[in-house]
Amino acid sequence: MKYPLKVNGQQLEADVDADTPLLWVLRDTLKLKGTKFGCGMAQCGACTVHLDGEPVRSCVTPISRVGDKAITTIEGIGTDAIGAKLQQAWKILDVPQCGYCQAGQIMQAVSLLRQFPKPTEQQIGDGMKRNFCRCAAYHRIKQAIQHAAEQEA
């Protein structure tokens, strides 16, 4: 079935089964490889993307439920002021170890900073606890969020 999709501001189309998770449409049909597969059960957060600005786990979001919502992925988040600040902070503070979870971390952090522009430690803990980092680069992730929060947009 054909699904028109708005991805990172571009109008695209995917011809896939209705139950295909958005993750696989992004990765394998649209060739946007930044969104990652980790657990397939909305546990780890590696596949986090935004639908109309809200974070969702794309591994459990069937394409049929996306509708006309605007999809934003790690490839497109740099055009968002908060997204750009976070990407910059991630680089300066050298957040990644293996780097595999970081697309999901950044997408989650964008929504955290939208909700809490100057988050407390506890807000960072609660907001980010569903994004696993197997390398446990958590200290740097936290520092980068705090660093980005201090920067002017």
Next chain:
Amino acid sequence: MQIANPQRRRFLQASAALGGGFLLSLYLPPWRQANAAETDDMAHLSAHIRIHSSGMIEIMSVIPEIGQSIKTSLTMVIADELDADWANVIVETAPLDSATYGRQSAGGSRSIPSHFDQHRRIGAAAKQMLIAAAAQQWQVPASECRASNSRVLHQASGRSKTYGELAAAAAKLDAPTLDKVTLKKPSEFTLIGKFTTGVDNDAIVTGQPLFGIDVDLPDMLYAVFHKCQVFGGKVRRSNVAQIAKLPGVRHAFVVDGVDDFQGISSGIAIVADSWWQAEKARRQLEVEWDEGWAKQQNSPSFDQQAEQLWQQPPAATLSREGDVTQGFSECSKVIEAEYRYPFIAHGQLEPNNCTAVWQQHKLTMWVPSQAPDRGRRQVADALNINEDDITVHVTRMGGGFGRRLFNDYMVEAAWIAKQAQAPVKLLWNRQDDFQHDYYRPGGYHKFKAGLDANGQLHAFSDHFVSFGHNGRPLLAASMHASEFPIGFVPHLQYGSSLIAAQIPTGWLRAPTSNAMGFVFQCMLDEVAHAAGQDPLAFQLALLRRSDAKPANGFAPQRMAAVLERVGQLSGWGKTLPKGQGKGIACYYSHAGYFAEVVHASVDAKGAISIEKVWAVGDVGQFIVNPSGAQHQVQGSILEGLSQALYQKVEIDGGAQVSNYHQHKLLTMDAVPPVEVEFLPSDNPTTGLGEPALPPVIPALCNALFVATGKRVRQLPIKPEMFA
């Protein structure tokens, strides 16, 4: 990990690159002779350094990147000695060519110790040649020239040339002998020791394809491979013919498999137009398995067998010093304790995958592998083809932790691609990953320790019950005969017995040490308390015994130094409120010395909070990249805490774990501050991927004892024991 002959001497060779550039590579003469017909292309491919006439400098990263930051750290080493401007360095991943590059696997914290000195020399040699080329052009002695920021300068005349301008001339010079080049003084380092950010960071934060799972080829098909949940089970009957007719499915077939956890397993391959179609088709599989011997094994029966084996003397003696029987009879106090730890999984976040193309009896593969050389051998064996017919591209990988030292998924991808006669990407799902791991083996230790009238450790024994097959320990299920406190106790005996099991086991970050650190350092803490001594003072006194006979390169003064320092840093000895405690532990592994303190608290309901962790390490003379170094220590510590608090793989035929909810990771809300300090010492620089992990688990358990008076002797920790 084995290397054929680390002493095989390599020679430097310079050559010209296209467009007037400069290439510098190492080579092994016999390999060169055997390939005398190789053209400049080969030299080009295998160069360590390429300097383009534009000034761009390419440096090869020779070790697979798994998150240990080696792609940045080792290339920094070349760039520093080369005096390259880091801003115009581009890091490329080296082809798999260990004749040129030496060891190309990521494991054992060995990358820095095996390449650090050589990489310095390669960088220094290139710089020497660029200086020589400039001196020749200016007709001045080379000793009057120096290099800085990708330029050679002649101060007296004020002349300078960029490396790009000198590249073509340098390529015509003879390369120096590797061990004759002059290295920088540490005070002259420009990069080594400086916080340097990862060379792939830009690509990571913008989601560019980097990882094995991101590989994409024209007309590529996608595969899943379904195996029996019971280890070693074989397909007896299935509905594979119906599966082959499902939408999008191009091939579905049974693989018979072999009786070897390193070879191809029995299973069913499904190859489809998309991974989702293959995965969906898999859900309709109906398979009757021949589950074999492994069906009868399970964790409760392992526990019972360990108890029974403990009633008998150990089946084998691992080490013996003095006479323990007599030693114990001379003791005024004897402490006995039993320790247990479970099988655990790696759970690296990027599921196993590999992309393979089979064309005219040759394979091309893209693989996230920590040991791609060995993977290539395994593929050659399984498919009965020549290694020379397999080209391997190593990708960045989403975590390793030792899992990708095993190449089962590489063999599967090769097998499926050959059968499908098409480019195929094999991708496991998370359940495959947890149920077909090479697990950290569980184990059981029955300790006995005796103190003499002065409160000194006088006798010590351990009966280690582990797992084996055909009378031999499973991989990573054995114990070093030199485990501390050997050499520091007059009477000591270690023995072992084996429980028969058929479980794929293997190396997990700090293999064996991740478990031995727990049991030995907790037991020594028990002994310290029984002796009425402060655990830090007790360990220091033990390390400083005048009659000590340290084994296996262990330097007690280095351990004593990190212990003392972590004591100072953590405010050791200060009284804490009720329900709180600090624990200390140290461990020597992978040539690194680490001592750690954990501050933990336990509330009335038994809930554990970790307030802070302090770590002090001695890994020799240099910390190459402080950013990566801090990452490795903090990551190792948090990983150790995840193991201690949450992780266990229950065995019932196979592994009873399907996803992270059953094998949890520490999450952002529970992460304590981790303060890290390095004590540089005048010793060779060694690796940091592993040695910080082992001490944190016993340090936590020892802290919980202080907080509650209760001993943790089994992992993972059950909070209800404190309620």
